[in-house]
Amino acid sequence: MHKYASPKFFYSLAGQLIPWTAAVTAVLLLAGLYLGLFVAPADYQQGESYRIMFIHVPAAWMSMFIYVLMAGAGAVALVWNIKLAEIFASSCAPIGASFTFLALATGSLWGKPMWGAWWVWDARLTSELILFFLYIGYMALQASIDDPRRAARAAAILALVGVVNIPVIHFSVEWWNTLHQPASVSKVGTPSIHPSMIAPLLLMAFAFTFYFVAVALLRMRNEILERERHTGWVADMLESKP
Amino acid sequence: MARLFWRDLTVAMRRSTDILTPLVFFVIVVSLFPLGLGPEPAVLRTIAPGVIWVAALLATMLSLNRLFANDHADGTLEQMALAPYPLALLALTKIAAHWTLTGLPLVLISPLLAVQMHLPESAIGTLVLSLLLGTPILSLLGAVGAALTLGLRGGGVLVSLLVLPLYTPILIFGAGSVAGVIAGIDTGAHFSLLGAFLALALTFAPWAAAAALRVSLD
Numbered sequence: 001m002h003k004y005a006s007p008k009f010f011y012s013l014a015g016q017l018i019p020w021t022a023a024v025t026a027v028l029l030l031a032g033l034y035l036g037l038f039v040a041p042a043d044y045q046q047g048e049s050y051r052i053m054f055i056h057v058p059a060a061w062m063s064m065f066i067y068v069l070m071a072g073a074g075a076v077a078l079v080w081n082i083k084l085a086e087i088f089a090s091s092c093a094p095i096g097a098s099f100t101f102l103a104l105a106t107g108s109l110w111g112k113p114m115w116g117a118w119w120v121w122d123a124r125l126t127s128e129l130i131l132f133f134l135y136i137g138y139m140a141l142q143a144s145i146d147d148p149r150r151a152a153r154a155a156a157i158l159a160l161v162g163v164v165n166i167p168v169i170h171f172s173v174e175w176w177n178t179l180h181q182p183a184s185v186s187k188v189g190t191p192s193i194h195p196s197m198i199a200p201l202l203l204m205a206f207a208f209t210f211y212f213v214a215v216a217l218l219r220m221r222n223e224i225l226e227r228e229r230h231t232g233w234v235a236d237m238l239e240s241k242p
Numbered sequence: 243m244a245r246l247f248w249r250d251l252t253v254a255m256r257r258s259t260d261i262l263t264p265l266v267f268f269v270i271v272v273s274l275f276p277l278g279l280g281p282e283p284a285v286l287r288t289i290a291p292g293v294i295w296v297a298a299l300l301a302t303m304l305s306l307n308r309l310f311a312n313d314h315a316d317g318t319l320e321q322m323a324l325a326p327y328p329l330a331l332l333a334l335t336k337i338a339a340h341w342t343l344t345g346l347p348l349v350l351i352s353p354l355l356a357v358q359m360h361l362p363e364s365a366i367g368t369l370v371l372s373l374l375l376g377t378p379i380l381s382l383l384g385a386v387g388a389a390l391t392l393g394l395r396g397g398g399v400l401v402s403l404l405v406l407p408l409y410t411p412i413l414i415f416g417a418g419s420v421a422g423v424i425a426g427i428d429t430g431a432h433f434s435l436l437g438a439f440l441a442l443a444l445t446f447a448p449w450a451a452a453a454a455l456r457v458s459l460d
Contacts, residue, residue: 133407144394153457154390161450
């Protein structure tokens with residue numbers, strides 16, 4: 001087990017995984033976009049403009065999912081002192097922040113024709129914006145501490161404190177009855193959304209997940225190289241390459 | 243622990259500007275709004291809960307660096323960390339002292355500001371109560387941020403970036419309860435949630451602050 005957690009082994013494993021995850025991302029993304037933009041029927045209420053949902057909803061899911069992963073990895077790093085978990089957590093933050101930004105931007109584009117305003121102080125929008133600030137704070141804290149191990153531990157504590165906000169975001173549409181439409185996919189048993197719409201939505205969600213995995217692996221490889229640049233195996237590897 | 247609590251209070255008393263600065267800041271920020279928006283009582287009444295609460299948030303944040311920074315600078319904090327007490331208990335004591343010095347004065351002066359902002363009398367009690375429940379949470383969460391940024395360059399700006407997003411639920415329910423009373427809505431749910439946040443913060447924040455202190459003292 002320890003073999004898999006060693007940065008050296010993980011570096012080469014990630015190198016082999018990246019092309020596969022990238023390929024799966026491309027296939028899923030193409031299929032999801034095709035089904036979503038061309039095959040799925042127009043919404044009876046919102047017409048064609050609802051199609052931005054196929055980007056917006058998975059991006060919002062990912063923004064919360066990645067934060068939870070990041071906090072979880074931070075906890076693992078704090079408790080068991082595993083270097084790879086630290087590297088994973090710090091690699092997650094910029095990706096999560098970009099998904100949060102994407103969710104906010106597409107939401108604002110969707111909101112303009114639907115609600116007549118680019119921005120509404122609605123519970124879910126506001127809490128998603130706060131999630132964005134949490135990511136920014138996490139990255140700022142990490143950037144201001146020079147020692148990477150200390151930075152990782154401090155950031156992990158912050159992520160764990162901030163994780164309280166995730167349920168608040170998730171349930172915000174149910175707790176506050178505001179403008180944002182309630183969740184329609186996760187209703188157990190009877191989803192209130194047509195199969196021809198949910199298929200591309202799920203495809204896009206998987207595409208985003210694989211994209212996340214591919215980019216996280218790439219970022220982790222970079223960070224491993226930077227952290228281990230004084231070790232023998234990095235020197236050997238760089239030497240063997242022309 | 244009681245001795246540490248009194249020590250923190252005494253040290254702060256010796257430098258009484260430390261206590262007065264956040265308080266004066268709180269009063270000034272709230273007083274700026276009538277000047278900026280015009281003295282229309284109806285307008286002031288609608289914005290008063292939010293304004294007073296936001297000012298309380300900012301005033302608490304302003305005083306956060308005092309929580310650990312002085313003791314860190316002269317090495318006292320390291321000695322305390324070596325003492326045979328759990329670090330979380332020590333953090334809790336210092337947080338309690340911080341709240342007594344900043345949170346409590348804010349609560350005590352808030353009725354005056356409420357009158358200044360033309361809040362109806364029925365809402366003043368709610369405002370005081372919501373601040374009484376809310377400001378300890380601000381001190382508890384702020385302590386985690388203060389401990390994380392201890393000894394960093396630009397720590398003062400960073401702490402606001404870390405702590406303000408975490409403060410938002412408190413702001414929403416705190417200001418919401420006062421606004422609710424003005425609008426004649428039952429505010430029991432707001433107070434239950436504030437109480438729940440307080441219980442949660444009281445349970446976990448001292449531990450998180452202690453863990454953050456350990457990272458900073460390494």
